[in-house]
Amino acid sequence: xxxxxxxxxxxxxxxxxxxxxxxxxxxxxxxxxxxxxxxxxxxxxxxxxxxxxxxxxxxxxxxxxxxxxxxxxxxxxxxxxxxxxxxxxxxxxxxxxxxxxxxxxxxxxxxxxxxxxxxxxxxxxxxxxxxxxxxxxxxxxxxxxxxxxxxxxxxxxxxxxxxxxxxxxxxxxxxxxxxxxxxxxxxxxxxxxxxxxxxxxxxxxxxxxxxxxxxxxxxxxxxxxxxxxxxxxxxxxxxxxxxxxxxxxxxxxxxxxxxxxxxxxxxxxxxxxxxxxxxxxxxxxxxxxxxxxxxxxxxxxxxxxxxxxxxxxxxxxxxxxxxxxxxxxxxxxxxxxxxxxxxxxxxxxxxxxxxxxxxxxxxxxxxxxxxxxxxxxxxxxxxxxxxxxxxxxxxxxxxxxxxxxxxxxxxxxxxxxxxxxxxxxxx
Ligand SMILES: *Cc1c(COP(=O)(O)O)cnc(C)c1O
Numbered sequence: 001x002x003x004x005x006x007x008x009x010x011x012x013x014x015x016x017x018x019x020x021x022x023x024x025x026x027x028x029x030x031x032x033x034x035x036x037x038x039x040x041x042x043x044x045x046x047x048x049x050x051x052x053x054x055x056x057x058x059x060x061x062x063x064x065x066x067x068x069x070x071x072x073x074x075x076x077x078x079x080x081x082x083x084x085x086x087x088x089x090x091x092x093x094x095x096x097x098x099x100x101x102x103x104x105x106x107x108x109x110x111x112x113x114x115x116x117x118x119x120x121x122x123x124x125x126x127x128x129x130x131x132x133x134x135x136x137x138x139x140x141x142x143x144x145x146x147x148x149x150x151x152x153x154x155x156x157x158x159x160x161x162x163x164x165x166x167x168x169x170x171x172x173x174x175x176x177x178x179x180x181x182x183x184x185x186x187x188x189x190x191x192x193x194x195x196x197x198x199x200x201x202x203x204x205x206x207x208x209x210x211x212x213x214x215x216x217x218x219x220x221x222x223x224x225x226x227x228x229x230x231x232x233x234x235x236x237x238x239x240x241x242x243x244x245x246x247x248x249x250x251x252x253x254x255x256x257x258x259x260x261x262x263x264x265x266x267x268x269x270x271x272x273x274x275x276x277x278x279x280x281x282x283x284x285x286x287x288x289x290x291x292x293x294x295x296x297x298x299x300x301x302x303x304x305x306x307x308x309x310x311x312x313x314x315x316x317x318x319x320x321x322x323x324x325x326x327x328x329x330x331x332x333x334x335x336x337x338x339x340x341x342x343x344x345x346x347x348x349x350x351x352x353x354x355x356x357x358x359x360x361x362x363x364x365x366x367x368x369x370x371x372x373x374x375x376x377x378x379x380x381x382x383x384x385x386x387x388x389x390x391x392x393x394x395x396x397x398x399x400x401x402x403x404x405x406x407x408x409x410x411x412x413x414x415x416x417x418x419x420x421x422x423x424x425x426x427x
Pocket of ligand 1 (some may be wrong): 115
């Protein structure tokens with residue numbers, strides 16, 4: 001740690017266990033003391049342009065005054081109450097607004113605090129949907145190579161099994177069926193054959209629509225999603241879209257499912273739900289799924305209820321974030337960012353080791369042939385004045401929709417420089 005390391009970091013460092021981190025060898029993290037717009041302010045006063053919007057959450061930029069005002073107002077009145085037996089305006093308004101925004105009859109929101117827990121709840125809903133209808137034996141899930149759905153034990157089982165994050169735990173939890181995403185008629189036929197064999201054991205198909213995010217920003221088309229809808233219906237299986245990354249405009253439509261014109265039976269939301277201010281997630285079910293839980297039988301109810309579920313402060317932030325989507329400027333912002341990412345990253349295609357450059361909505365990706373040294377690259381990006389944290393084989397940008405053009409240019413320039421296609425003298 002350097003001379004400018006703040007005291008709190010020096011004294012606390014021995015006691016904090018950091019995420020995805022080999023604590024013995026990792027470089028120290030960057031001490032952040034403030035945020036504004038698309039920038040992080042470090043303890044030594046330097047500002048970094050944030051290329052990631054804090055793991056894709058801060059879609060309107062940091063400290064948005066409208067979200068801040070909603071938080072101030074709510075914190076004075078009621079920061080939290082339990083949701084068992086009590087109701088409050090922020091959650092009820094949010095549930096109604098999500099139902100209005102989501103296509104089809106995805107109308108029934110169950111709130112939680114993290115994405116992983118929302119996925120677990122969606123998985124429970126799917127399992128119990130079949131049980132409640134008297135169908136037995138549908139105890140497994142079908143998910144896809146390249147997928148990521150969280151770090152908790154059950155969500156690990158539906159992540160890509162080869163991918164380094166969770167492969168250590170193979171055998172700990174029941175194995176799910178992991179397949180290749182169908183990308184053409186042959187792929188759909190192969191999955192159809194798999195489901196003909198194992199479909200009666202499957203409760204639901206689980207997929208991140210259009211972009212497999214944490215698995216490497218892998219793209220697929222709307223045809224894939226339509227094929228999954230057809231296959232799910234043909235084999236009596238539910239379809240769950242995990243829109244925790246893609247939801248709220250990131251891919252260019254408010255929800256990725258809208259690009260395919262189909263709806264899943266359950267959708268999970270989190271990340272940008274509160275505009276990057278507080279933890280909140282939701283599993284939103286269709287009328288049919290919700291209907292399977294309506295009964296005279298108490299056993300047919302969904303037995304779930306996280307302590308902090310539907311936290312009023314978080315719901316107030318989410319409502320304020322939804323307000324900011326209402327005027328539609330996010331659409332032109334995502335288009336503006338998309339164009340800048342395409343032109344700004346394209347030169348990287350000729351860089352050594354680069355195998356692909358791709359852009360969808362406000363997501364820009366430079367993929368390398370092999371995994372990149374994350375810690376070293378983060379440090380070099382900090383020297384360039386930007387905050388970019390590569391993942392596996394990809395360097396990617398997912399900035400706030402509000403990022404000003406000059407900051408966006410700094411991000412793409414930094415990626416070009418680290419990829420080795422631009423030298424310091426060139427601007
Ligand atoms: C981040 C993410 C999750 C997990 O969310 P957490 O809040 O980290 O638990 C699940 N699914 C997708 C698609 C994600 O991007």
